[in-house]
Amino acid sequence: KEMNALQYNRKHSIGLLTDSIADLPKEYMDEHQIHLLPLNLICDSVVYQDKVTMTSDYIYDLIETADKHPTSAQPSSATMETLFRRLISHYDSLVCVFVSSQMSGTYEQAKKIADSISSEGKQITVIDSIQNSSAEGLLVYKAAQLIESGLSHDQVVTALEDIKKDTHIYVAVQ
DSSP states (O other), X not given: OHHHHHHHHOSOSEEEEEETTSOOOHHHHHHTTEEEEOOEEEETTEEEEBXXXXXXXXXXXXXXXXXXXXXXXXXXXXXXXXXXXXXXXXXXXXEEEESOTTTOSHHHHHHHHHHHHHTTTOEEEEEEOSOOHHHHHHHHHHHHHHHHTTOOHHHHHHHHHHHHTTOOOOOOOO
């Protein structure tokens, strides 16, 4: 029943997945059916799922009281594969936009899993955003627009690869 319900309610044949490092409002993600792969946040030996069991406000409180500074970790291969398989069972193809491969192993791990599932006849493309935070979020935002405009999977991927070349993030610290 779950599969039929999602297929019935899906807006497009292409699914869109990003990791929790991409900064996008939850309301936007819900409205545009952007799926989330939460990264892990570890604080005092407790593992939280970013944006699922851990909020920005809560992490700031934890930082103040924690014995050690929180760290992060990518999701397990099993968690990623389960999510990919669940999503690809509901969509004709899947576009995934992940945090820079230079900042996390999430992209490489996702690429291996996607290649394995793609060899079974399902089209999954994993894109290295080369960014993080709001710049990654903007690329996901654009991916949602491209999918909604009716482009094919390959056209969406080509456009995102072109767009990411001109996407940069600037940070200023006082």
